Amino acid sequence: MKKYIVIGNPIEHSLSPKLHNYWIKENNIDAVYDKKRIDHSELENIIFEVKEGKISGINVTVPFKKAAIPFLDELSNEANKTQSVNTIYLNNGKIIGHNTDVAGFELAIKYLKYNINNKRIFILGAGGVVPSIIFSLNKMQPSKIILSNRTRDKAENLKELFKNVEIINWGEMPDFDMIINATSLGLKKEDEIKLDISNVGNNKIFYDVIYNPIETNFLKKAKNLGHRVENGKMMFVYQAHQAFTLWHKVMPKIDSETIKLLDQ
Numbered sequence: 001m002k003k004y005i006v007i008g009n010p011i012e013h014s015l016s017p018k019l020h021n022y023w024i025k026e027n028n029i030d031a032v033y034d035k036k037r038i039d040h041s042e043l044e045n046i047i048f049e050v051k052e053g054k055i056s057g058i059n060v061t062v063p064f065k066k067a068a069i070p071f072l073d074e075l076s077n078e079a080n081k082t083q084s085v086n087t088i089y090l091n092n093g094k095i096i097g098h099n100t101d102v103a104g105f106e107l108a109i110k111y112l113k114y115n116i117n118n119k120r121i122f123i124l125g126a127g128g129v130v131p132s133i134i135f136s137l138n139k140m141q142p143s144k145i146i147l148s149n150r151t152r153d154k155a156e157n158l159k160e161l162f163k164n165v166e167i168i169n170w171g172e173m174p175d176f177d178m179i180i181n182a183t184s185l186g187l188k189k190e191d192e193i194k195l196d197i198s199n200v201g202n203n204k205i206f207y208d209v210i211y212n213p214i215e216t217n218f219l220k221k222a223k224n225l226g227h228r229v230e231n232g233k234m235m236f237v238y239q240a241h242q243a244f245t246l247w248h249k250v251m252p253k254i255d256s257e258t259i260k261l262l263d264q
């Protein structure tokens, strides 16, 4: 039986095992997908288990998406451009690091039928998933990407990878068409982002990368003001779909049943 695993810290909240094991069963694949909380010191050994054939694939989540890179033999273009890895596998004896968050975000935006072209996009946060979102957005040619993060230095660091991003101070509110919450604020039900959204105009899109809870306070407030709101569920489903297809060479189904699995 082949073994797959998602590693991170924390990891308890991860719904990846639920989704992957559902698809494994549906496609009669002889495999199992687990989750494991690890410390940084364990990262190298667990990645090496892919080379030894003990593990067939690893998903990597916060805070190891960048830290995994030194232990890989090769990076895909997406992983290299974002310096971020969420999917690991063995190919011709080499450990490959890939990033399916990029396609995950792009497919999630397509699913919304929203045209990013020439739009002003405002990103909140500079954590693990943000390079993937920016790389993905750039392919869709927005007119501007503006970013703000509580720790401004971390936002400035992103400019080394993406020179076109404009950084503003945390708390400032620029003109935008779409705002994306990519901070971890909202994971706890009571979390609030201290931003005044009462004067942002009409018909904006509020996107939250968080999908559990289903509706963060950020989305709730925006919805009450009449804006379109979307959570990160489809991005999560599509990044998993890409990893599954890569590992098992089988394209699993995404239907209402699959999507319902993640409502909790």
Ligand code: ATR
Pocket (backbone or CB within 6 Å): 062, 063, 124, 125, 126, 127, 128, 129, 149, 150, 151, 152, 154, 182, 183, 184, 185
């Ligand atoms: P990491 O920073 O380890 O990559 P992450 O969950 O991917 O972890 O990112 C957390 C994001 O949420 C960061 O942008 C973080 O801002 P800082 O860089 O200033 O830490 C943001 N964040 C977390 N708690 C926050 C808070 N209370 N207020 C504002 N931003 C917060």
